[in-house]
Amino acid sequence: MSDLVAPAPEVASHGPCAVCGAPGRRSFFANQPFIARRRVEADGTVVEVNDPVPPISVCMEHWVEVLSERLPVGYCDDERCRRWGPEGAASPCGAPYGDLPEPPAHEHEHGEGATDDGRGA
Numbered sequence: 001m002s003d004l005v006a007p008a009p010e011v012a013s014h015g016p017c018a019v020c021g022a023p024g025r026r027s028f029f030a031n032q033p034f035i036a037r038r039r040v041e042a043d044g045t046v047v048e049v050n051d052p053v054p055p056i057s058v059c060m061e062h063w064v065e066v067l068s069e070r071l072p073v074g075y076c077d078d079e080r081c082r083r084w085g086p087e088g089a090a091s092p093c094g095a096p097y098g099d100l101p102e103p104p105a106h107e108h109e110h111g112e113g114a115t116d117d118g119r120g121a
Helices: 060-067
Strands: 004-007 026-030 034-040 046-052 056-058 073-076 083-086
Touching: 026 060, 056 060
Parallel strands: none
Antiparallel strands: 004 026, 026 056, 034 046, 073 083
């Protein structure tokens, strides 16, 4: 993962180390602060929400290696996980840790083949 940014000193408590699971002592954020998701409300309305990406926590042993990207970490966005881990390794749900998901593509406002004034092609 090449989109790491500076340490996050405002993080009050750190999660487990993304590499080894030991207590985290340092945290930092990915360059992408949110993951855009589509959610269907009870009335059938589709809404887009921005879920925050959790900070990446690491122990002192792995801090420099992860921040320098010598030891890359990835993200599992499966709703059973949503956590960081060693890139390519299997997460607890079995999916590999990898890149953050891309934002969903926006569909044309008026449907396929429609012009901007809604009359169709």
